[in-house]
Amino acid sequence: MLTLDVSTDFNALEDLHSSGVTLKRDLQIVRGEGAYLYDAAGRRYIDCVGGQGAANLGHCHPAVVAAVRAQAEQLISCPELFHNPVRARYQAALCTAANMSRVFLCNSGAEAVEAALKFARLSTGRPGIISTMRGFHGRTFGALSATWEKAYREPFQPLLPGVTHVPYNNLERLAAALDETIGAVLVEVVQGEGGVHPAQDGYLQGVQALCRERGALLIVDEVQTGFGRTGWLFAHQQDGIQPDLLCVAKSIAGGLPMGAVLIGERVGALPPASHGSTFGGNPLACAAGLAVLEVLQTTDLILRARERGQALRDYLQTHLPERAVRDVRGRGLLIGIELRGKVAPALKALQTHGVLALPAGATVLRLLPPLVIQDDDLWCAAEIIVDVLSAETRNAD
Numbered sequence: 029m030l031t032l033d034v035s036t037d038f039n040a041l042e043d044l045h046s047s048g049v050t051l052k053r054d055l056q057i058v059r060g061e062g063a064y065l066y067d068a069a070g071r072r073y074i075d076c077v078g079g080q081g082a083a084n085l086g087h088c089h090p091a092v093v094a095a096v097r098a099q100a101e102q103l104i105s106c107p108e109l110f111h112n113p114v115r116a117r118y119q120a121a122l123c124t125a126a127n128m129s130r131v132f133l134c135n136s137g138a139e140a141v142e143a144a145l146k147f148a149r150l151s152t153g154r155p156g157i158i159s160t161m162r163g164f165h166g167r168t169f170g171a172l173s174a175t176w177e178k179a180y181r182e183p184f185q186p187l188l189p190g191v192t193h194v195p196y197n198n199l200e201r202l203a204a205a206l207d208e209t210i211g212a213v214l215v216e217v218v219q220g221e222g223g224v225h226p227a228q229d230g231y232l233q234g235v236q237a238l239c240r241e242r243g244a245l246l247i248v249d250e251v252q253t254g255f256g257r258t259g260w261l262f263a264h265q266q267d268g269i270q271p272d273l274l275c276v277a278k279s280i281a282g283g284l285p286m287g288a289v290l291i292g293e294r295v296g297a298l299p300p301a302s303h304g305s306t307f308g309g310n311p312l313a314c315a316a317g318l319a320v321l322e323v324l325q326t327t328d329l330i331l332r333a334r335e336r337g338q339a340l341r342d343y344l345q346t347h348l349p350e351r352a353v354r355d356v357r358g359r360g361l362l363i364g365i366e367l368r369g370k371v372a373p374a375l376k377a378l379q380t381h382g383v384l385a386l387p388a389g390a391t392v393l394r395l396l397p398p399l400v401i402q403d404d405d406l407w408c409a410a411e412i413i414v415d416v417l418s419a420e421t422r423n424a425d
């Protein structure tokens with residue numbers, strides 16, 4: 029049935045059999061190393077997409093590759109109905125790192141959010157959820173119900189009932205909505221997909237205080253901000269809060285698909301069979317996760333993300349033309365540049381100049397460089413971004 033010469037046209041072949049739900053770039057990536065990606069012709073790019081958040085340790089980090097290789101020869105699948113020593117070590121390491129007592133392992137960010145919503149319902153018996161405007165939590169029905177963006181939600185109504193969205197960084201509106209029907213408040217530390225909006229000082233502490241006062245659980249979604257991205261192992265540590273449920277995924281396992289919900293003391297018992305996942309806690313992902321924690325805990329990558337992120341934001345703030353740019357925001361190496369116009373042409377121009385970056389909505393340019401990026405490459409990318417955004421405004425004249 030194939031109508032294509034597959035040896036020369038893999039992009040067309042892929043398009044022929046893809047669902048179509050993802051808008052693809054005209055670029056075929058075949059290899060990655062550290063903060064570099066290589067296309068089919070061997071051209072090298074500086075990667076500020078960072079696996080869409082999954083590549084904090086860069087591509088094919090040697091410690092992750094070694095751990096995966098060794099574990100793959102030992103045992104790949106092992107459902108949670110059996111004990112497994114790699115899982116045991118990983119759960120202990122992750123709980124200790126996050127200062128939480130228990131963990132549920134799954135395979136993606138949306139699954140982690142989904143599990144947290146179910147655990148909150150089980151634990152509190154309350155049906156309501158509060159999430160935030162501009163928040164993003166994933167695309168499954170529960171996670172989608174908590175997500176704000178209309179374009180993602182509207183085609184799929186009716187969604188989960190009882191979900192209320194309040195403005196982010198606004199405690200008054202949260203206090204007004206947080207009544208005895210609410211089982212959980214779900215927030216990000218930096219709204220990533222929603223345009224890179226960080227929590228203001230004191231906001232998350234206020235959210236935590238309101239949750240405790242009214243008997244709701246605090247679910248923190250760190251799927252994008254976790255594992256060193258913002259200059260802390262978990263971004264909420266900067267805010268001095270203790271989530272009741274902490275959702276993580278993306279960079280948790282060096283690029284392998286994995287997610288987790290860390291569970292705190294305020295969450296009640298979760299009875300057997302109340303939730304589950306066939307692949308959750310598989311030894312291959314756990315081995316990769318252990319390697320990731322080990323690297324983050326024994327190197328200065330996290331502190332460097334904090335310092336270099338600040339330096340990069342300062343540089344961009346002073347060098348980007350005001351005519352093109354409204355704002356530069358972020359924490360650590362999660363950076364958003366809000367443009368006055370559309371971001372799509374800038375992304376295209378950056379790709380032409382060898383830098384890959386992401387959007388966050390229609391007008392925000394988002395940078396998620398691997399934390400392992402070399403200084404030279406980070407500053408090279410910064411200069412290219414300034415050049416491209418300056419040229420964009422000149423062209424618009």
Ligand SMILES: *Cc1c(COP(=O)(O)O)cnc(C)c1O
Nearest residue numbers: 136137138164165166249251252
């Ligand atoms: C990416 C993301 C998700 C969804 O994760 P998937 O692995 O794509 O399901 C959820 N929450 C946040 C904050 C995210 O950035």
